[in-house]
Amino acid sequence: MSCREVKEIIQLYMDNELDARSTLEVQRHIESCPGCSHLLETYLKQDQALKQSARSEMIDSNRVRENILAAIAKETRRPKIGWLLPAWKRVAVIAILAVSATFLFFQSGWLLDIKESVYAAVAADHADHCSIEAVMGAITDSQELNRLAAAYGKMGATPDLSRFGYVNPRGRTCKVDGIEFLHLVYYNQDKQPLSLFVRPHASDLIANELTVIQKDNYEVASISRSGVDLLIVSSLDEKLAEEITRAVAAQL
Ligand SMILES: [Zn+2]
Ligand SMILES: [Zn+2]
Structure with missing residues (x-):
């Protein structure tokens, strides 16, 4: 992708409006191009300043x-x-x-x-995407998954949950409640699949600290750490859901 192309879609990139492939291409370009990375930084600062002034106008x-x-x-x-x-x-x-x-x-x-609706939305998306049929069409290539994990979660690789028996993550990018996430589904020999939703931190999307909410018979755990928002949907008990969420957060 050229600098000109990046400049044309950088606003969409900032608004998370691009599909996963373009997001990755922009990301890769920005990582290797000081000019565009500086431009992005400037835009992000402007964006933040605008948001802040909008908020202070709302002050009672x-x-x-x-x-x-x-x-x-x-x-x-x-x-x-x-x-x-x-x-x-x-x-x-x-x-x-x-x-x-x-x-x-x-x-x-x-x-x-805080959008409580996002918890219900990830639970519904989990139900849609952890079925056997949904396995087809998901990304299984580990290199591609690692690239997505880097783009959405600033992670070196997809989180390792093997000590909990969850392996072979498959991924896709999902719009949940209108917000794009990397959705990873992990499989376990003895248990129901587990979903991990990752995206760059957005203010007021989820609580910063570890939170577990029950939605449609699923445990939805969330945490925000190192500039990344994380939601985990499982059929586990609250304690184990919390433990796994902490384990993933520790890998951020
Ligand atoms: Zn450039
Ligand atoms: Zn999904």
Whole structure:
């Protein structure tokens, strides 16, 4: 892929709108081209700045105003203290109140923004793609799988789950809840298959810390680590699901 071609589709690449093959081609080009890698970095920074300013506009300005009004009311009720406080200190008090209001907003916003729907969606996709029929058409070539693991999960290779009896991963890229993941299915001689969904970290997609949610009789475990979002769907008990999720996260 040439620099010109990369520049044409870099926005799509950033939005995860490309198919796996083009994603890989762009990735490979960027890794070997300082010019395009610099361009991507610049775009990512702009993107982040835009997102941040969009978020700060959402800050509950009413709450900030209420806090400021309350602070002013307090001061007028106790005129001596208000009078004794130098002007810059009064400004500082108001600024601190505004900052804590912002902090509260982000705290509650963080919980509301997590897409619970992604847990249900990966459980449904797991049911679709771990059947015997779905084995056909999946990618089995380990070199190709390792390349995908690098592109989606920044991993050197597909995670090794052999100590849990899960081997022979097969993969495909799946749009789950509108978001593209690398979907790896591992097989076990004695147990139901297990699915691993990997993608570069997106804010507010899943909780950062290890979380296990039951969806449609599946255990869906998730964790965000080293800039990678990871969801694991299995029919295991919660404890083992957690253990395997930690084991994969440790390989990130
Ligand atoms: Zn280039
Ligand atoms: Zn799938």
